[in-house]
Amino acid sequence: MEHIPKRTPNISLLLNYTISFLIGLLAGTFGGLVGLGGGVIMIPLMVGILKLDQHTAHGTSLVVLVFTGISGAVAYGMYGSVDVTASLLLAATAVVTASAGAHFAHSLPEWKLKRFFGCFLVFVSILLLSKPYLPHIHATEGGLMKVMVLLLTGAFTGFLSGMMGVGGGSIMVPVMVLFAGFSQHTAQGSSLLAMVPSGGAGAYTHWRLGNVRVNLLLGLIPGILIGTYLGGTLAHALSDAVLRIIFVAVLIWTGVRYIRARRPSSTAE
Numbered sequence: 001m002e003h004i005p006k007r008t009p010n011i012s013l014l015l016n017y018t019i020s021f022l023i024g025l026l027a028g029t030f031g032g033l034v035g036l037g038g039g040v041i042m043i044p045l046m047v048g049i050l051k052l053d054q055h056t057a058h059g060t061s062l063v064v065l066v067f068t069g070i071s072g073a074v075a076y077g078m079y080g081s082v083d084v085t086a087s088l089l090l091a092a093t094a095v096v097t098a099s100a101g102a103h104f105a106h107s108l109p110e111w112k113l114k115r116f117f118g119c120f121l122v123f124v125s126i127l128l129l130s131k132p133y134l135p136h137i138h139a140t141e142g143g144l145m146k147v148m149v150l151l152l153t154g155a156f157t158g159f160l161s162g163m164m165g166v167g168g169g170s171i172m173v174p175v176m177v178l179f180a181g182f183s184q185h186t187a188q189g190s191s192l193l194a195m196v197p198s199g200g201a202g203a204y205t206h207w208r209l210g211n212v213r214v215n216l217l218l219g220l221i222p223g224i225l226i227g228t229y230l231g232g233t234l235a236h237a238l239s240d241a242v243l244r245i246i247f248v249a250v251l252i253w254t255g256v257r258y259i260r261a262r263r264p265s266s267t268a269e
Contacts, residue, residue, distance in 0.1 A: 013215075019049060020216040024064065024223025030247060031224075032231020037065045037072075037167030037195065038224055040121055044254050052213060054110045054117070058165030059102070059211030062203040064220045065167045069195035071225050075232070076189025083186055087193035089150040090172060094158025094198030101162025102205035111261045117164060118258025124170045125251040146180045154194065162202030167195040 023045045024038075031038030039061045046057040076082050105113055153175045157168035169191040176187035206212055 016050070016216065017219040020046075020219030021223040022219075023049065024220040024225075025227040025230075026223075028068070028224035028227020028229075029231040029234070030227075030250075031068070032228040033234060033247065036124075037068050037169055037192075038228065039065055039164070039166035040124060040170075040251060040254075042220070042224070043117065043165055044258075046216075050216070054113045055106060055209075055211045056213055058105055058113070058117075058163075059203070059206030059209070060213045060216055060220070061165040062102075062161065062199055062206055063212055063217060064224055065165075066196055066199045066203055067221050068224055068228055069167060069192045069199055072192035072228060073189060073196065075229075076185065076192060079185070079189075081183075081185040081189035082193050083182065083190045084193070086150055086176070086180070086182070086186075086190045089147060090154035090157070090191070090194035091197040093151050093155035094161065094168070094194060095201040097155050097158035098162035098198045098202035099205040101159035101164075102202045102209065102211075103162075104159075105163040105165075106206075106209045106211065109264075111263050114258045114261035118255040118261070120160075120164050120166075121251045121255030121258065125248045125255065127170060127174055128248050128251075149175065149180045154198070158198045158202070161195075161198055162205065165202075165206075167191075167199055169195065 023042060027038035027042035027045065030036075030041045042061050042064065043054075043057045046052045046060065047054060052060065073082055073087075108116070153172055157171045160166070160171060161168040169188065172191035172194065173184070173187045176182040176190065177184055182190070203212070
């Protein structure tokens with residue numbers, strides 16, 4: 001009897017592409033709704049559904065978010081909401097520390113990285129809940145002070161981006177609004193542009209360390225680009241307060257689960 005070749009690999013490939021596309025779409029939609037890059041949603045979904053280890057999820061997410069930064073920066077730039085000088089200052093220090101953050105993440109055992117990521121999710125949730133009250137704080141708009149704020153913010157968020165696999169906008173935007181005198185739209189647009197070189201540096205490091213699943217990028221990248229556009233469109237039609245509360249609830253629930261990640265009994269860490 002003639003042997004009939006199996007088609008399982010092709011089916012598996014199509015299934016992975018479909019799932020990764022839907023993950024990117026969901027992450028982009030949520031991110032677009034609340035002004036984040038989507039990594040905080042994409043990483044838990046890749047770990048939970050695609051069964052990636054934490055390190056690979058962070059590295060793969062960071063590659064995808066570089067494309068989100070490009071798309072978002074172009075969209076904001078069309079409305080004049082990108083300060084190129086501010087973006088360059090943020091990126092100047094971020095590209096240096098992003099690689100260090102990626103190496104630090106790679107050196108951690110998975111259970112520790114999960115706990116760090118859980119704490120980060122809870123921290124982002126607190127920032128989002130505080131968002132309506134942030135504009136009431138007086139910003140410092142002096143020239144030299146603004147440069148120092150941007151350089152220090154870039155250094156911190158670059159390390160965080162490389163370590164956590166996120167764009168860093170959750171930190172950049174509030175700091176730019178509070179302490180550098182930027183409007184909300186300009187802060188978001190400028191942080192997206194800064195995300196491209198800083199995220200690229202972290203993504204390249206993760207790539208060299210073997211923390212990127214290349215076969216998932218074909219689904220994740222178009223999914224998150226479409227989702228970001230949809231989320232940004234829906235954000236103008238829905239209540240910002242309701243969206244923020246729902247999103248924060250999801251982040252806190254996910255964050256607590258990560259914080260409770262068990263330490264393997266066999267490890268001496």
